[in-house]
Structure formats: structure tokens, C-alpha cells
Amino acid sequence: MSALLFALLVWLAAWALNVWLAGSPVAKTRFGKALVPLIFGATLLVLWEGLVRGLGIAPVILPAPSAIAAKIATSLPMLWQDFAQTILKGAIPGFLIGSGAAFLTAVAIDRSPFLQRGLLPIGNFVAALPIVGLAPILVMWFGFGWESKAAVVVVMVFFPMLVNIVAGLQASERMQRDLMATWGASYLQTLVKLRLPAALPFVFNGLKIASTLALIGAIVAEFFGSPTFGMGFRISTEVGRLGLDMVWAEIAVAALAGSLLYGIVALIERWMTFWHPSQRH
Amino acid sequence: MSLRQTVLPILTILAGIIVLWYLAAVWMNSTWIYDQAERAGTTVSFAEMVPQTMSLDRPLLPPPHQVGAELWKGLFGQAVTSKRSLVYHGFVTFKGTMMGFGLGIIAGVLLAMAIVRFRVMDMSVMPWAIISQTVPIVALAPMIITLSSQLGLSDRDVPKAIIAAYLSFFPVLVSMVKGLRAPDQMQLDLLKTYGAGEAATFLKLRLPASMPYFFASLKVAVAASLVGTIVGELPTGAIEGLGARMLIGSQFGEPLIMWAALFAAAILAGLLIVAVGIVERLARKRMGVPA
Amino acid sequence: MKKLLTAAALAAMATAASAEDVKLQLKWVTQAQFAGYYVAQAKGYYEEEGLNVTILPGGPDIAPTQVMAGGGADVMVDWMPSALAAREKGLPLVNIAQPFASSGMMLTCMADSGIKEPKDFADKTLGVWFGGNEYPFLSWMSQLGLKTDGSAGGVTVLKQGFNVDPLLQKQAACISTMTYNEYWQVIDAGITPEQLVTFKYQDMGVATLEDGLYVLEDKLADPAFQETMVKFVRASMKGWKYAEANSDEAAMIVLENDQTGAQTEVHQKRMMGEIAKLTAGSNGALDVAAAEKTVATLMAGGSDPVITKAPEGAWTSAITDKALAE
Numbered sequence: 088m089s090a091l092l093f094a095l096l097v098w099l100a101a102w103a104l105n106v107w108l109a110g111s112p113v114a115k116t117r118f119g120k121a122l123v124p125l126i127f128g129a130t131l132l133v134l135w136e137g138l139v140r141g142l143g144i145a146p147v148i149l150p151a152p153s154a155i156a157a158k159i160a161t162s163l164p165m166l167w168q169d170f171a172q173t174i175l176k177g178a179i180p181g182f183l184i185g186s187g188a189a190f191l192t193a194v195a196i197d198r199s200p201f202l203q204r205g206l207l208p209i210g211n212f213v214a215a216l217p218i219v220g221l222a223p224i225l226v227m228w229f230g231f232g233w234e235s236k237a238a239v240v241v242v243m244v245f246f247p248m249l250v251n252i253v254a255g256l257q258a259s260e261r262m263q264r265d266l267m268a269t270w271g272a273s274y275l276q277t278l279v280k281l282r283l284p285a286a287l288p289f290v291f292n293g294l295k296i297a298s299t300l301a302l303i304g305a306i307v308a309e310f311f312g313s314p315t316f317g318m319g320f321r322i323s324t325e326v327g328r329l330g331l332d333m334v335w336a337e338i339a340v341a342a343l344a345g346s347l348l349y350g351i352v353a354l355i356e357r358w359m360t361f362w363h364p365s366q367r368h
Numbered sequence: 369m370s371l372r373q374t375v376l377p378i379l380t381i382l383a384g385i386i387v388l389w390y391l392a393a394v395w396m397n398s399t400w401i402y403d404q405a406e407r408a409g410t411t412v413s414f415a416e417m418v419p420q421t422m423s424l425d426r427p428l429l430p431p432p433h434q435v436g437a438e439l440w441k442g443l444f445g446q447a448v449t450s451k452r453s454l455v456y457h458g459f460v461t462f463k464g465t466m467m468g469f470g471l472g473i474i475a476g477v478l479l480a481m482a483i484v485r486f487r488v489m490d491m492s493v494m495p496w497a498i499i500s501q502t503v504p505i506v507a508l509a510p511m512i513i514t515l516s517s518q519l520g521l522s523d524r525d526v527p528k529a530i531i532a533a534y535l536s537f538f539p540v541l542v543s544m545v546k547g548l549r550a551p552d553q554m555q556l557d558l559l560k561t562y563g564a565g566e567a568a569t570f571l572k573l574r575l576p577a578s579m580p581y582f583f584a585s586l587k588v589a590v591a592a593s594l595v596g597t598i599v600g601e602l603p604t605g606a607i608e609g610l611g612a613r614m615l616i617g618s619q620f621g622e623p624l625i626m627w628a629a630l631f632a633a634a635i636l637a638g639l640l641i642v643a644v645g646i647v648e649r650l651a652r653k654r655m656g657v658p659a
Numbered sequence: 660m661k662k663l664l665t666a667a668a669l670a671a672m673a674t675a676a677s678a679e680d681v682k683l684q685l686k687w688v689t690q691a692q693f694a695g696y697y698v699a700q701a702k703g704y705y706e707e708e709g710l711n712v713t714i715l716p717g718g719p720d721i722a723p724t725q726v727m728a729g730g731g732a733d734v735m736v737d738w739m740p741s742a743l744a745a746r747e748k749g750l751p752l753v754n755i756a757q758p759f760a761s762s763g764m765m766l767t768c769m770a771d772s773g774i775k776e777p778k779d780f781a782d783k784t785l786g787v788w789f790g791g792n793e794y795p796f797l798s799w800m801s802q803l804g805l806k807t808d809g810s811a812g813g814v815t816v817l818k819q820g821f822n823v824d825p826l827l828q829k830q831a832a833c834i835s836t837m838t839y840n841e842y843w844q845v846i847d848a849g850i851t852p853e854q855l856v857t858f859k860y861q862d863m864g865v866a867t868l869e870d871g872l873y874v875l876e877d878k879l880a881d882p883a884f885q886e887t888m889v890k891f892v893r894a895s896m897k898g899w900k901y902a903e904a905n906s907d908e909a910a911m912i913v914l915e916n917d918q919t920g921a922q923t924e925v926h927q928k929r930m931m932g933e934i935a936k937l938t939a940g941s942n943g944a945l946d947v948a949a950a951e952k953t954v955a956t957l958m959a960g961g962s963d964p965v966i967t968k969a970p971e972g973a974w975t976s977a978i979t980d981k982a983l984a985e
Binding site (some may be wrong): 114128145146147148224226227230231309310311312313315323324326328329330333 | 719720721724725728729741744745749750789791807808810815816817818819820821822824825828830850933961
């Protein structure tokens with residue numbers, strides 16, 4: 088019980104520290120921006136450790152962060168192999184192919200409101216096919232390797248990207264389009280110089296959502312058939328073996344990978360859409 | 369827009385897809401038929417093969433009429449309360465989706481409001497909210513169930529709703545944060561010149577400005593909630609719901625049941641998104657947002 | 660009349676009030692593999708013993724051992740390798756009954772893959788389920804001296820999904836099948852037995868004990884819980900013997916309990932017929948020799964044994980002794 092109280096005290100202290108940091112000039116620096124969430128995250132871990140020790144939770148139900156850290160330290164090669172299989176070979180190719188396909192489709196149907204009115208509802212339908220049902224079918228079609236996982240990711244990522252890019256292509260204002268027309272700009276010039284840049288905030292919104300979907304899609308797809316490595320494989324088998332510390336180790340890797348991906352997208356977004364109001368904070 | 373303008377494009381694309389689907393079904397199912405013929409020591413001509421691909425028991429890609437027949441049987445061929453009825457299972461999934469969706473909206477909006485209002489929340493919580501989505505829910509689902517049964521909640525609906533809300537709160541959060549920050553500096557300054565306080569600025573400027581983002585996210589969120597509910601049906605015993613039917617169909621070599629359940633789930637999602645769209649249009653009309 | 664009714668109502672309430680609640684966690688989804696328990700429920704055997712049994716179906720994302728750890732069930736159906744591995748991990752499970760005397764696990768291969776004997780597995784792709792069912796396979800491969808990491812001269816292992824498509828779609832040379840389920844799915848799909856080469860774990864000498872009833876050791880220390888389990892095992896075995904003798908009726912009972920509506924009569928009747936072969940010869944008591952053989956098989960796993968030391972107290976005959984004494 089004392090462990091729990093200690094953890095709670097630490098959490099409160101850290102929260103006060105964070106409030107002070109957020110209001111101070113440190114918050115404006117890069118260092119400050121990284122420090123605050125790190126403090127928050129660290130205190131969450133302390134709280135977790137306190138809960139597990141204080142309430143005596145069995146390790147087969149919820150392992151303590153210290154046990155998970157120990158597992159990570161001893162299983163780095165396995166974690167790396169799983170990461171390479173699921174993310175580098177499954178999620179990322181799927182993400183790129185799906186986003187690329189969505190982009191081309193959006194530009195293709197941009198000229199034709201007829202196609203838009205037809206394709207978007209149908210795309211809605213396809214996107215609504217639940218992954219739990221699609222994954223076994225795609226594994227059956229594409230085999231057990233990374234191809235089926237990438238296929239699942241493509242299907243998951245395609246429609247959110249399409250919706251966002253189409254919305255983005257319509258985001259440029261009437262006045263701006265008229266201005267381009269007064270300058271005698273062709274369709275392609277208007278597209279490249281006005282409408283695509285104006286669509287970027289929406290595109291990045293979609294990319295951020297897609298990055299997390301890609302990760303989850305690849306992992307879930309592995310539940311339905313995979314070679315004997317990969318993050319989804321590891322998670323599903325270790326749950327069955329009560330190796331919960333390994334499950335959480337994989338979850339930690341997934342979270343790290345997903346955050347990196349999201350961070351990269353956000354960084355590119357900041358660089359390319361510096362002019363949007365939401366970037367000024 | 370006239371009915372003809374909305375329906376005709378959909379029908380055209382649909383027709384195109386069905387044609388492609390039939391072609392793909394013939395192509396994909398043909399491998400099995402040729403293999404079977406080889407094993408039996410007979411040969412099958414192309415003309416004989418095509419009709420065979422249309423009525424396999426375990427097709428790799430069932431042609432549209434097979435899926436349609438199974439869907440029809442599931443939707444209209446049984447009493448609505450029978451456990452073979454897709455309507456019954458669809459309703460179970462629908463209930464779970466709505467619970468998760470509601471929970472997700474509340475969580476997403478409240479968190480977004482806190483993040484936009486308090487700098488400390490923005491700096492500390494937002495990165496973790498993002499990271500939360502990278503944690504695969506399929507890994508957490510069994511743990512959520514175990515923990516909730518430890519806490520004495522023997523009802524399976526609550527953990528299912530939590531799992532669904534976990535997936536649906538994030539699109540709402542991201543879009544609301546972007547939306548609540550969408551008013552530009554000129555508009556914020558204008559409200560300051562009116563002497564508007566924080567609450568007034570929020571209610572009269574930020575909230576209305578975030579509506580387009582909010583509704584765009586709702587459609588993604590309701591679909592995510594459905595996905596989450598179906599994922600949640602697996603660790604809760606795969607008893608009822610469309611996810612359970614998909615799983616049993618797949619496990620017991622009844623691909624047609626699986627495909628029918630899959631399409632039923634997609635139809636459910638489609639209906640939900642259409643419903644969300646109608647609510648959106650009504651709300652926007654009332655709020656005076658330009659179309 | 661009124662007095663009779665009130666008395667009857669009070670008696671009913673009394674028995675209902677004193678009925679003990681038991682939660683049984685199954686290893687997989689509702690199917691004839693668990694017919695004994697459903698039959699016992701439908702025929703009122705549990706009620707006769709004063710038990711109110713809730714049967715919780717399992718599934719792909721459910722690990723029965725974890726449900727037990729979380730207190731979600733009082734007793735579970737699981738395979739011995741999985742229970743022993745969990746015991747070594749710190750979850751003290753104890754076998755209290757063993758309805759399944761023989762193993763139904765097999766490795767089914769397409770004849771045209773060229774496999775005729777186990778040593779032909781080298782350099783082929785084999786499908787295995789995981790989630791507790793991989794232990795017998797890993798032990799066998801280890802005994803054959805075949806590495807399972809996909810290196811040359813070893814076997815490439817695929818984590819099968821929940822159906823037989825990998826074999827049909829030629830993604831694996833062999834897949835794991837149960838005599839009562841997946842094997843028949845392959846036959847149903849149009850493959851004839853002559854086109855298949857099947858290896859039964861029982862015949863290869865690497866079989867392990869399958870469906871058994873397990874509870875947590877600390878709960879077993881409570882005499883009241885012991886009593887409940889004695890009644891439960893007695894009624895369950897009665898259900899099993901009835902199911903063996905009346906397999907079609909048992910199949911229909913299972914079908915009644917399938918809430919997904921996706922199971923079919925044909926599948927379940929056939930499954931029940933096969934399951935009856937596995938439960939035949941067992942009255943519920945664990946055959947200690949078979950249990951020790953299972954332990955030996957698991958520990959013979961070479962460099963990667965499933966369990967590292969012989970388990971102590973992993974099974975008890977205390978419950979079956981009392982249950983079968985009558």
C-alpha cells in the first residue's frame with residue numbers, strides 16, 4: 088500500500104512540476120516541449136509500478152514496468168526481428184501504397200463530380216468491411232508473408248486518405264481559384280500551385296490517422312496467419328503462453344514505432360504547412 | 369442535387385465493380401477447379417470451368433450472386449430474433465458500436481477542449497493520446513476483459529464499449545483539436561475587442577469553427593467504433609455479433625457465412641455513416657454553416 | 660392447493676438459493692468438442708447436483724489460462740501442455756479430471772508434397788496453431804531433430820489461422836488438424852483421403868493429454884470448493900457418457916447452444932462421432948502413466964523444452980476419487 092501512496096505523491100509532484108514548466112519560458116524551447124510529456128509518461132510508469140506492487144497484482148495479469156523493461160533488455164534481437172517483419176515489411180509498404188493509390192484516385196476523380204458521387208459512397212462501403220473479416224480473406228489470397236499484411240494495410244489506409252484528400256482538394260477558396268483563372272492558369276497549374284498546397288492540411292490530417300491505422304492493420308493481420316515471427320504473432324502466442332511481459336514489450340515497441348511514424352509525419356507537416364493557423368501554437 | 373444525380377453515379381460504379389468482381393471470381397476460383405481435375409485425373413475445358421466457378425462450396429472469391437443469396441438468407445430468410453439471423457447479430461454489434469461511439473465522442477471532445485485550453489495538457493497529454501493509438505487494441509482487448517472481470521464487472525458489454533471507444537475517440541480528438549484551433553488570429557482578436565472572455569470565445573468562435581472538422585471525424589469515428597466492437601467480440605467469447613459470425617464461418621470452413629457477415633458489417637457501417645451524415649446536415653443547417 | 664404451491668415455490672427458491680454457481684471456461688468456441696458439459700446442462704445433471712453452471716465459450720483471443728488467472732472462471736477445459744507451461748510460469752493449475760483419454764491431434768499433408776515419413780518434413784512448410792497447441796508439435800520436431808526457425812534442413816513453421824485453407828491453397832505442405840474438426844474440413848473441401856498423408860500424434864508416440872479440467876490450487880484448498888468440484892465432475896462425466904452413447908442427440912444439444920448460428924448439423928454430428936472415440940475408455944480419472952508420458956514428451960524438447968522441470972502436484976485424483984466412488 089505504501090508503494091501506491093508513494094506513487095501517487097510522485098504523480099502529484101510531477102504534475103505540479105509540469106504545470107509550472109508549461110507556464111514558464113522553458114515551454115517554448117524544444118527541450119521543454121519534449122520534457123513535459125516525458126515527465127508525464129515517467130510518472131504514469133511510476134504510478135503503474137506502484138499499483139502493481141501496492142495491490143499485489145499477479146504478473147500473469149499485469150506485469151510491472153520493471154519486469155517489462157527487464158524483458159525488453161533481454162529480448163532485443165527478437166523484438167528487432169518482429170519489428171522488421173511487421174513494420175518495415177508490412178505496415179510501411181502498405182501505408183505508402185495505400186496513400187499513393189488514394190492520392191492518384193482523388194486527383195483522378197477530382198475532374199469528374201460524377202465519379203466522385205459514385206466512388207465515395209462505394210469507397211465508404213469498402214472501408215467499412217471490418218478488418219477482422221478482411222484479414223483472413225487477404226491472408227488466404229496473398230499468403231502468409233508480408234504481402235497479405237501490406238494488403239490489409241492498403242485497404243485500411245486507402246479510404247481515410249481518399250476522403251481527406253478529396254476534402255482537401257475542395258478546400259481552396261473560390262476567390263483564390265478565380266484569381267488563378269484571371270492569370271490564365273491551366274487546370275494542371277491550378278492544381279499544382281494552388282489546390283494541392285491548400286489541400287495539404289487535410290492530407291496530413293489523413294496521413295496522421297493513416298499512420299496509426301497502418302500499424303494496427305499489420306499487427307491484426309498477423310493474428311490470422313503469419314510466419315513464426317512478427318509483432319502480431321508474438322503478441323497472440325505470448326498471450327496464450329501467459330508471457331504478458333513479452334506482450335507488453337511488443338506493445339512498447341509498437342507504441343514507439345507508431346509515435347516515430349506519427350512524429351515524422353508531423354514534422355513534415357510543420358515544414359510544409361507552416362502557414363496554417365493550427366501550426367502557430 | 370436531384371436523385372438521378374446522386375444515384376446514377378453510384379449505380380454506374382457499382383455495375384463496373386460487379387463486372388470486375390465476376391471476372392476476378394472466375395480467375396481466382398479456376399485454380400482450385402483445375403487442381404481438383406488434375407487430382408482426379410480428368411481435364412476441364414474453359415467453358416466447363418466457368419460455370420463451376422460460380423457455385424463452389426468453398427470459393428476463394430465467391431461471385432456476387434452467391435454472396436447475395438447468403439446475405440438474403442441471413443437478412444430475410446430467418447426470423448429476426450433467430451440466432452441465424454444477420455439482423456439479430458447486426459443489432460448486437462450495433463448496440464456495442466453505439467455505446468463505444470458515444471463514449472468515444474465524449475472522451476474525444478472533452479480531451480480536445482482540455483488540450484486546447486490548458487497548455488500543460490497540450491504538452492503532456494497530447495503526445496500520449498497519439499501514442500495510445502499505436503498500441504494495438506487486439507493486444508489490449510484480452511487484458512481489458514480480464515481486468516474488468518477482476519473488478520467484478522461480469523457484463524461483457526462494458527469492456528466491449530471501452531475497446532470500441534479506444535479506437536473511436538482518437539479521430540474525434542485529433543480533428544477537434546485542429547478545429548478548435550482553426551480560427552485565425554484576426555478572428556480571435558476581434559472577439560477580444562468585443563471583450564469576450566474565455567468561455568464566450570470558446571462557445572461563440574472556437575466551437576462553431578470546429579464543426580466541419582468534428583463532423584468529418586464523426587464518420588471515421590463511427591466506422592472505427594464498429595471495427596473496435598467487432599474486435600471486442602472476439603475476446604468476449606465470440607458468441608454473438610457479426611464478428612463472431614465471421615470468425616465461426618472462417619474457422620469452420622463456411623466462407624459464404626463469413627462473406628455474408630462481412631458484407632452485413634459493411635452495410636451496417638454504411639448505414640451508420642449515412643445516419644451520421646444526415647445528422648451533420650441538420651446540425652450544419654441549424655448552425656448556419658455555409659454548405 | 661395454495662399451501663402446496665407455496666411450499667413448492669419455497670422449495671424451488673431454497674434449492675435455487677443453495678445452488679452453487681460454477682463458471683466453466685471452454686478451450687474454444689461452442690462445438691461438439693465440449694458436448695459433455697452442454698449435455699450435462701441440458702439434461703439437468705448439474706441441476707440435480709445443485710449446481711448452477713455457466714459455460715463460457717472460448718475463442719481466438721481468449722486464453723483460458725488467463726481467464727483463470729483473472730478470476731473469470733472457476734474451472735477450465737485445457738490441454739495438459741498448456742496448463743503445465745502456465746504452472747511453470749507461476750499460475751498453479753491442477754488437473755482434477757481427464758475426460759479425453761486419447762489425443763486427436765494430427766499433422767495432415769498433401770500426398771503430392773512428397774512427404775511419406777516424418778523425416779521428409781525437412782525443408783517443408785508446416786502449419787501449426789499456437790495459443791497453447793504448439794507444444795506437442797515443438798516437442799515432436801525437437802525429437803526428430805528438426806529446427807523450427809526456417810533454417811536449411813529444418814522446417815518452416817506457419818502460424819495457421821483457424822481453418823484449413825493453407826493446405827488447400829498450397830501455402831503449406833502440412834497443417835495441424837484434429838481428427839474431429841479440421842481433417843473433415845479438408846475432406847469436405849473435396850480432397851480425398853488418398854490424396855492425403857496423415858500423421859497421428861498418438862501413433863507417432865508424441866501425443867499429449869488433451870481436454871482436461873483444471874482449477875487453481877489455492878481454490879482447491881477450500882473444502883467447500885472441493886465439494887462443488889466433486890459434484891461438477893460427477894455430473895460432467897455423466898454428461899460425457901451420455902454424449903458418447905447418444906452422439907446425434909448430443910450434437911443437436913450443442914447446436915442449440917451455439918449462439919452464433921453458424922454451426923451446422925452435419926459438422927457437429929460428425930465431430931461428436933469423432934470426439935466419442937477420444938473420450939471412450941475414460942471415466943474421468945486421470946491416467947497417471949499417460950500424464951507422466953506427457954511430461955516426458957514436453958521435457959524432451961531438446962534445446963527448447965516446453966517445461967524445464969517435472970511438475971509437482973500438477974494433478975490430483977482427490978476429486979475424481981470422490982466423484983466416481985458412487
